[in-house]
Amino acid sequence: MTIASLIASPSELTDAASNKTAIVLMTRIRLARNLAAQPFPGWAKPAQRTRIAEICTAAVAAATPLKRSLNVAVDQLGELEKQILVERHLISRELSGSKQGSSVIISKDQTVSVMVNEEDHLRIQVLRAGFQLKKTWNVINELDTALEASLDYAFSPTLGYLTACPTNLGTGMRASAMMHLPALVISSQMEKVVRAVNQLGMVVRGLFGEGSDASGSIFQISNQTTLGESEEEILKRLTSVLQSIIEHELNAREKLLEADSGKLFDKIGRAYGIMQNSHLLNSSEAMNLLSLIRLGIDLGVFPDANRSTIDRLFIEAQPGHLQHAQKGEFDPAQRDLLRAAHLRSEFANFVRPDFTLINSNGKN
């Protein structure tokens, strides 16, 4: 598979959207793994990095979920291509800036990606649309076991999987969920949620912006610690934290509707109007408007079938995707024009909001 055909293919995140993805857009797990008796990527000499990459990519490309995958060295990718992979959550910013000897292997369906010579020799990642921690864990666990059959992992019985940074020791696992939490943001409860979640040993990060007022109201919640608990225990704790956040978001939606539905409807209606008529949209404003339309879908104001369009636009409205679609590089002001034009055309035939269809509890 080539990078061009991968970019042209729909990804898990934009295609699988349904009412099952209403609040949790995506589940993602990554495992950090290293080869025994080899220096970590940041300390390895160029020849060692090349050797490590050869060993790792050979093993990874032979694993079943990664047959006929994209297998490419990072220095063979253009800036825009790298940016697109970052925007699709398939590689990290760190990998996209890394030197010779780093590569990435991405499955055809873009649910599995393995970064080679990022901070660790291997960063294995599996993502799934919706709230699917268990299934995601099963897939990545199986892939990890398959790789271990041919790779000698650096492992200590007391410290677990040995990683370049001690913050990843033990399971080497970072499990996360991307959540859409517009009602908690609108009702200014996000700061409280962030604090409570931190106390439970989980981290909250805005996906497109600052901490508790991220644009698009999309947050990533993940485990902070990796040593001292099994994978199952970590996933169980994360699951219960996520469930309680979902509960709070649903309650916040209900309260917004009860307290001042006019204000909420106004926000959603205006978002629709701007989408159809604006000529300049920066990234942050576009994310916030898309978030309101998405909330409208969850509430029944727009048909459920439109959720996948919005999830696709969340990704297409980002700089890498915008520029790639226009086959060129553009400065931020030009991008705002392009973004507005793209959203205008997408919303030209987008069904009008119908506020009589509201389902009062906000639950689908």
Place this chain on the structure above:
Amino acid sequence: MANPLKCDLCDKPATVHLTQIVSNKVHKVDLCEACAQAKGVTDPSGFSLSDLLLKASLNPESGPGAMRCESCGFTQADFKKHGRFGCPACYDAFKGMLEPMLDGMHKGTKHTGKIPQAALARQTLHERLSKLELDLSDAIKSERYEDAARTRDEISQFKQAPDQSPPR
């Protein structure tokens, strides 16, 4: 203030103060403007508080200053600079400074999760194979040819499937 807080990474006065709670322990990091910028505190996508906590917990005056990993040449000063280790063997070399650090960083200090069974089994297999090869040369030396033939058969059986798990 008579005694302004100093940056955890350098010695300039700290102007950025961060607090995070991990496993019910409160962690505080104080940074100067320059270090906060350099560590991406202003860029949420690239910022990890745990990395900072890690560096802040590394007081250069504590512990033997001359720790060095024999396998990769990594020193304690390198760790202070990068916040990452040089190779897996560094975890043995820097054991002394690791333990207090892990205590505040994680839920526990002992791994209770997945174990790479296949890799460990492969290790056992290799050990068995080298033992058989030793047996073989012993048998030949002491002219126990029946033993030698049997051992040779066993070895060739192993070698047919060098990367398989041993029979259960």
